[in-house]
Amino acid sequence: MSKPVPSARSGAEGAATFEKALAELEKIVARMESGELSLEDALATHKRGLELARFCQQKLEAAQAQIKVLEGEVLKPLAQEAERGEDRAD
Numbered sequence: 001m002s003k004p005v006p007s008a009r010s011g012a013e014g015a016a017t018f019e020k021a022l023a024e025l026e027k028i029v030a031r032m033e034s035g036e037l038s039l040e041d042a043l044a045t046h047k048r049g050l051e052l053a054r055f056c057q058q059k060l061e062a063a064q065a066q067i068k069v070l071e072g073e074v075l076k077p078l079a080q081e082a083e084r085g086e087d088r089a090d
Contacts, residue, residue, distance in 0.1 A: 018059040025052040 028049040031037060037045060 018056055021052045021055050021059075025049055025056065028052070 028045055032042060032045055032049070
């Protein structure tokens with residue numbers, strides 16, 4: 001018998017940090033890949049996985065926005081930085 005899926009209402013409260021949400025999402029993927037879930041459990045698990053994926057995406061977007069602010073809203077591609085470093089070495 002499969003484990004119950006946390007309530008969809010638990011949302012971010014059920015996974016308060018990016019790391020916890022990602023860990024739960026990885027467990028969900030493993031459970032779904034196992035093929036042992038009933039249709040109802042698979043649907044509920046899939047729904048929870050989507051909620052966690054959205055939560056993680058929002059956290060990543062917020063982190064990216066913070067990085068832009070910290071870097072003066074100018075993100076420099078790594079390739080350009082490497083070229084600049086080589087030019088200075090010459």
